[in-house]
Amino acid sequence: MNLTQLRSLIAVAEAGSFTAAAEAIGVTQSGMSQALAGLEEALGVKLLVRQRHGVELTAFGERALDHARAALAQLEMIRQEAAEVRGEEIGSIRIAAFPSVFTTVLSPLLHRFRSLHPGIKVVALETDDVEVIAWLESGAVDLGVVLNPPEDSDAIPIGQDAWLGVLPMGHRFARRDMVSIAELAAEPFVLATGGCHVHARTLTEAVGLSLPDVRMEVRDWTSAIALVREGVGVGIVPESTLTEKRKGIRTVRLDPPLVRRFGLKKSPAHELSRASSLLIEMVKR
Structure with a gap:
């Protein structure tokens, strides 16, 4: 049992097909099929069932999926703690904004942040300004650029x-x-x-x-x-x-x-991560 097999199982469960799952984790479809076949052989239990319109997990596959996610989460914690010992920052941020902000105000900010913290992965998502707010409220993103935030908002001004x-x-x-x-x-x-x-x-x-x-x-x-x-x-x-x-x-x-004014706002749906805090601190400076 190895990390590629566990990642493949999670990717297939989330994507519902070998093709989409392989693209999501950057491997070939044949490589993913081999990894999952090897995992089933090692366990001696069927994990997946091919259906007409995709792939479904068996009952045992669903239980194995929970353990696979927990295992990768623990490995990520090891990576993060090791990075802290080395004095490095790692993690990820999902940030949403509308098109014109990406090409003007936000792009130089993210470029500077990546140069300061290369170990932190920044996933930038483009949408309209109304959906930015919806994604923030649902917790789908960690941070978002909002348009014309109210004066009493907790959004941090980043430009106008x-x-x-x-x-x-x-x-x-x-x-x-x-x-x-x-x-x-x-x-x-x-x-x-x-x-x-x-x-x-x-x-x-x-x-x-x-x-x-x-x-x-x-x-x-x-x-x-x-x-x-x-x-x-x-x-x-x-x-x-x-x-x-x-x-x-x-x-x-x-x-x-x-x-029109722009503000960087955190999601109220969950606690601010260390990575997001670092971006906010940089913006405030």
Whole structure:
């Protein structure tokens, strides 16, 4: 009996198929089949039953699965304690955020953290801002970047991003430095959501306005900017989504200014791990 066999048993139980399980732990399907066949031979008991739509554990396989998970958990504790003796930090963090944060604020933070703690595995999960909160509440992730956290929130500020108006170069507002939301909302409009529930439509609704002439609606900020460049309409986008090369477009500040704020929040569903604590401490510094 060896670690590969135990990991294979756990992976098959969780994935429900040899193919998905093999991909999950980075081995070939034939290698996994051989490992499990060897485990069954060593035990002299059937662990798995192949079904039409996948693989199921036998009754004994279910009991063996519990022991396999416990064994790997104990081995992980040995690894962690040995790392502590060596003065190293190990562990893992699951962190969720929405797309535009990954490419701007979060990426340099995670890069720095990995350089400080190479033994800690960081799993970054991309989703929309509403699901980030749902994952935090359920404990599916350890940490998450939340959008516009309330002032009394325990979220740690990690940055903010100004909203800007984006115009085609020949637009009549292009020579101005500032434009109101009301003026932009009345124009033919290109709406981008960026995978967030806060975007140009919600910003205009918050001040009692609407977007009466939406010519195109897209998810991706880059696509919206390209459509503005082609003269389809105007738009409102976060400043961080704009590249340094802004040929064909003109950006203007909003009057009054608007920003979106980002906060790093821990899951309330379980205690903060040592690895997550280290990331939070780095962010606070």
